[in-house]
Amino acid sequence: MSDHIHTAHCQDLLAAMSDYIDGELDPGVCAELEAHLAGCENCRIVVDTTRKTVLVYRRLGPPDALPPDVTRRLWAALDEAGCGHLDDLPPASTLM
Amino acid sequence: MVQSEQQLIDALQQRERRACDQLVERYSSRLYDVALRLTGHPNEAEEVLQETFINACRSVDSFEGRSGLGTWLYRIATNNGLMRLRRKTAPTVSLDVDDEAGAGEFQPRDLTDWRWDPESTALTTDLRSTLDAAVASLPPSLQAAFILRDIEGLSTEEAAEALGISREALKVRLHRARLMLRERLADYVRHAPLVTGEAR
Numbered sequence: 001m002s003d004h005i006h007t008a009h010c011q012d013l014l015a016a017m018s019d020y021i022d023g024e025l026d027p028g029v030c031a032e033l034e035a036h037l038a039g040c041e042n043c044r045i046v047v048d049t050t051r052k053t054v055l056v057y058r059r060l061g062p063p064d065a066l067p068p069d070v071t072r073r074l075w076a077a078l079d080e081a082g083c084g085h086l087d088d089l090p091p092a093s094t095l096m
Numbered sequence: 097m098v099q100s101e102q103q104l105i106d107a108l109q110q111r112e113r114r115a116c117d118q119l120v121e122r123y124s125s126r127l128y129d130v131a132l133r134l135t136g137h138p139n140e141a142e143e144v145l146q147e148t149f150i151n152a153c154r155s156v157d158s159f160e161g162r163s164g165l166g167t168w169l170y171r172i173a174t175n176n177g178l179m180r181l182r183r184k185t186a187p188t189v190s191l192d193v194d195d196e197a198g199a200g201e202f203q204p205r206d207l208t209d210w211r212w213d214p215e216s217t218a219l220t221t222d223l224r225s226t227l228d229a230a231v232a233s234l235p236p237s238l239q240a241a242f243i244l245r246d247i248e249g250l251s252t253e254e255a256a257e258a259l260g261i262s263r264e265a266l267k268v269r270l271h272r273a274r275l276m277l278r279e280r281l282a283d284y285v286r287h288a289p290l291v292t293g294e295a296r
Contacts (some may be wrong), residue, residue, distance in 0.1 A: 052212065056227065060219070060247060073142065074146055074149065077115065077149075078149060
């Protein structure tokens with residue numbers, strides 16, 4: 001493990017890191033950050049590992065379908081509240 | 097048959113019961129996932145889910161369409177989830193610890209390079225558990241920002257709208273959340289086998 005990042009310049013530029021990762025950084029600041037990363041190994045590591053962190057979470061993808069018993073109790077609660085579906089109607093999936 | 101979002105909103109506002117079905121069909125698994133991550137407990141997540149749809153169906157007349165229907169639902173669910181956390185938390189402890197935590201929490205400390213490629217790494221049960229635990233360990237307000245933006249895939253604007261905060265505030269929370277998660281994953285990465293492929 002290396003030393004912490006200490007310089008104020010590093011801290012200022014890393015504050016823009018999330019926008020950089022998301023492709024939302026102002027072009028001027030982006031060029032300044034990339035020039036800095038080319039010469040600052042610690043900042044390059046922080047940006048690269050943070051990007052990997054975001055990537056692995058985005059790979060999780062959409063959640064699994066609701067467990068059947070959770071779905072059943074949700075409909076029961078909606079029915080009880082007067083805003084649920086009617087049993088004699090086809091399920092929503094057939095209406096799409 | 098309701099197809100577009102506007103048609104669905106119109107049908108909901110006209111109290112068509114099939115519209116409620118479709119609302120649930122479209123959003124229930126995602127809202128349950130958010131609620132489960134925020135509360136950390138299946139029973140509470142289920143209650144949040146039920147409250148969210150009941151609130152939505154009852155207040156759909158006040159929905160003005162300034163945000164998307166999904167964003168509006170995420171907002172109701174996130175508010176419900178965070179409110180439950182507030183009730184469980186001692187009154188002297190703020191959930192907005194992102195504004196109060198020491199600056200050191202948000203400074204990159206681990207500066208080891210990762211020879212680990214998330215795109216070719218198998219999403220094993222072990223890795224999924226590590227990712228879930230890391231998110232669960234974040235302060236709630238950071239957790240909510242990260243879940244909506246980076247797990248649910250909302251845009252910056254949508255996530256800010258769902259949380260009722262400015263775009264800039266969302267960005268600050270997201271930045272802090274990402275830095276903290278990076279630190280928490282560093283230990284896993286150091287010991288992770290370089291296995292590639294898919295697993296669920």
